[in-house]
Amino acid sequence: MKRFYITFLAATFILCASLVSPLDTFDTTTRVSKVLDILGDKGPDHYPDTKKFGVSAERGRNIVMNGFSTRPGGGKTRRQSKHFLCTSCHNLEQEDPVLKYNDPQERLLYTSKKGLPFLQATTLYGAVNRVSFYNGDYEKKYGDLVIAARNDIRGAIQLCATECAQGRKLKSWELESILAYLWTIDLKMGDLQLSEDELKIINKSIRNRTMKDSAIQIIKSKYLDGSQAHFGSAQASIEAGKNLEGNPDNGQLVYENSCLHCHKDRRYSYLLLDDSKMTFKHLANKAAGYSKHSIYQVVRYGVFSKSGKHSYMPQYTMEKMSDQQLEDLRSYIDLRAE
């Protein structure tokens, strides 16, 4: 009987110890942030304040996908923006095949395969794992407004809400709800495409609490902690295009996954683009000239808000659409306009 008690107590101790002990291994679905946390890298404070009344990931998801949600006290909220949804410019799934690279052509092929649009803004998948926002040339566009947004995800979300989406400022519970939702689409260890050796190092580091810095470094080298942004110029793209040969098949992907995402059935724009020859002729005729309707200007500068008409089109940075892709788009337009 005594032996039974000893065995029972030992088993209970082992069970309890296993419950309270931190993670000693991980799988493909384990959060990257959790593994980094165990390794001693706390990361930025992107955690939602769930104690705030009304905060929920479901409400956040509704705001991101529909532009409104249910109020904590009941009823529907006012639309955040009458012009855009978050999903007008952001995907919600992984959009780069390899997270550590920022290659627009790889992204175009990958998103196309997944049935996702090819958009101006970086996917919200893994947004909470990034540490900087509105990088590079966005300072030229938004000026001092990026100061509050560059190293603060809450500031970035608010800037996106008020400037990019031309909508109202988010209430505190809405902002925290969006953060809560973004944590449901954070990076998982399976997204990092770790090699066997790298897995061994990280697993060993977690078990033995050794070589933590190396493990952290390996993990962080597998994804970008911010999206670089360099603005191009229409003239530079036209000049670059003269030395490039357009691929109309690739241009078709750009047209269908990028242009039509907003312009088909006038989804987000007053300008209707479709599959008709007249549409392609219109685009082809405008492409060459120095006009705000030229695809070069539209892609590189976007379309700006006017007084009384706040909807606009954000531009594609060089990281989001290459000159080669722009030339591919033009070759597809020219081909369809013939």
Next chain:
Amino acid sequence: MKNYLLKIFCFLVITSTQAQEQIHQTFKDSRVINAHSVETLRKGILDFRVTHRFGDVGGGWPTFYGLETASDVFIGFDYGLTDKMMVGISRTKGSGPLRQNINSFVKLKVATQEIKGTNPFSLSILGSMSFSTMQSSPIPSDLNFFEKSVHRFSYHLGVLIASRLSERIAMQVAGSWTYRNIVEANDKNDLPSLGVVFKYQFSKAFGLIVDATFAFSEFRSNEVNRDDSKRFHSPIGVGFEWETGGGHVFQINLTNASGIMETDYIPYTTSSWTDGGYRLGFTISRQFKL
């Protein structure tokens, strides 16, 4: 008969809800010169419209070919309640015997043409109402004597069927019924009519539009002026339409109709193309998202 109509209605509802690729812009605007087109505004879009009809070109130099006079002016707002239903309210100067009108309408898109589907046309139903706010005349024979306040009302119901025949060509026919609570002695309150609309798109942004309405009325066929010339004429307009971008459509046209609302130009067009009774008109439409 009821079953037959029910079947047609069910067919329209079912085809309009099937997930075929649809033609969303048979016409660029919700109006084609005077007539409504099958188009409805998208949900949440407010359309501010100003329509102007100058005086007769036949007025010559004294009126600078009609440009110094206004036969009718329309200022109004349309709004898309859903993607398939719009409403509008406006004020028109009025050109017929009933003037200073407050107008309202509701338009419902029942079916939308599909590119490769089973539905080859779009169908909308229009209902509108006009209320004349003009001062009562002391002369009992005048239409605006307004013995009863309901005499100030006129109504219009139309069924619009349109099809984009090719990338460039679109057509529309409309069967309409106009009802005025007060009419001239020999006229009838009911006035059925047939409207025909044609559009030829020269380019993505620029197109030709033609609009004609033929009223079926014995009174209108027989009525003559003092000089034995025909008194009433079918309103026929021809014009051009530009989409200038950003939700802005501009129409410029020539039409013998002096009125703008259906309850005005269908019963009361008395000027003729043949004797200089046509005028320049334009419409400015500016859309906003609410």
